[in-house]
Amino acid sequence: MNELELIEYITPRLRQNPDTLIGPGDDCAVVKVGGVLQLLAADQVVSGIHYTPDTPPSKIAKKLLKRNLSDIAAMGGEPFCALLTLAGNISDGQWFMEFFDALQGAAERYGVSISGGDVSSICPECPPDSMVASLSIIGSVEEHKLCLRRNAKPGQLIMTTGCFGNSFSSQHHLDFEPRLREGLFLAGEFTRCMMDVSDGLVLDLQRIARASGVGVELNTATIPLRDGASTADALSDGEDYELVFTVNEELVPELYSCWSFEASLNCIGKITSAHSGLVFDQNGVNLSEKSKTGFKHLSE
């Protein structure tokens, strides 16, 4: 059993309260609290999986926060606070102080308060540098901005921010900037269907296709490549932390003319009514078949 199979086992079994508007299966859950649409997500960084032993603790800490912020961005929301748990070899005080100082610095930069959590030793038989850090992020979204994977419509264009592929070798997986401002700008005005690309473009687009009951036709020649990446890398590497979203074609000229962000804006395909739940390329090749497991991180 791999991660995806386990998640497929779990997800349909998780029953939601009536005030949970969106349960597991999108970038964030959405719950209604006192009239506010609250966004909830949790993600982790694990030694040997999400970073190599030579990675500075400050970069690991920032990655942990930023990959959660990327989920908030994908829903069209803004972050508010976070909870942290950490299991590691606490005796190495210097390492952990650097980790926390960097996490707190990044949290301040993004207006997030770290409001609670827990610290524990990791099991004594684990290697001395092993660590699991988990962060839960809490944010909010205005109702008219809420973006969901299920909202793609046939005929819409598929657009992206930034570049894809080669995230590990290029260190992008540590140094990326979560697309919070871009997400806020796009949400509601230009799109109601957005997600962040963390597990690979094809796998993540397939999630949109399944959730919306539509097909995806990619024009692979138009996918912007990160330095050193092939198109194949861009389709499956993952950890891009870029936004992919759908736009009605008639809005695209206005979108380009209003776009003031550094990240490039690209149209990489369209939503179709054919091939529901699948991702094809411009030559009719079913990419979903080739990329069943998506991003497999460092050591899997």
Add this chain to the structure above:
Amino acid sequence: MNELELIEYITPRLRQNPDTLIGPGDDCAVVKVGGVLQLLAADQVVSGIHYTPDTPPSKIAKKLLKRNLSDIAAMGGEPFCALLTLAGNISDGQWFMEFFDALQGAAERYGVSISGGDVSSICPECPPDSMVASLSIIGSVEEHKLCLRRNAKPGQLIMTTGCFGNSFSSQHHLDFEPRLREGLFLAGEFTRCMMDVSDGLVLDLQRIARASGVGVELNTATIPLRDGASTADALSDGEDYELVFTVNEELVPELYSCWSFEASLNCIGKITSAHSGLVFDQNGVNLSEKSKTGFKHLSE
């Protein structure tokens, strides 16, 4: 550096947003969302630290949820939803399916929806049965019920639910019942100062003493002991997941007469203006000195 020293390093550095009413340092953080007082907490279970290898996955899963519920109970609140992250050797599908089925069953029992999270492999050099599971709980509390560690007043009596000590050998640390109903009953009506005892009675009472700027005088002869526990065990073992709270003396007769729960109710001491931040016994012995580190879990 141990866990407590690391937490002492971190906590004062975590700056809070204006809508965070209570930040780190109580059982839950309290944030105001759309007029609702929301409770936030996160806790984890780690292999070799919080459970032994022979523990069934269902008990580990329930412990993870219940220790978080105990934090909600301690604030006088009710749980709403949770986020889960898990790092483990996912290839053992059967183990994880049992874990999730038990977690979901317990969540339903307590009215909690598990609304999101993440699953990852753990580092490949970790032993095959190593696991770190982290759960963030989100609940709410009525304003007049909110119980805080900082609210103890000199002259109040210190009361507890249930028994103390010997939590590991007795399996209480797996089989306990979080005191949600008791917490709701007590909060506002009988107390505004409550916490759950997870790190040992003396260490946790010292937290109340410090937060409130008061002293604690325990009558150690009156502490109810779990089967097989000595008074010394009851003072320091931890993982009791019982409530300790302060009550104005004149309310105590009514409290006893209204108490309809199975858990025993006991008065174990009083809040004093002397010895601020410290815990003494009835003979003037400073217990805080003897129990500086509190509960050290399985392997520390």
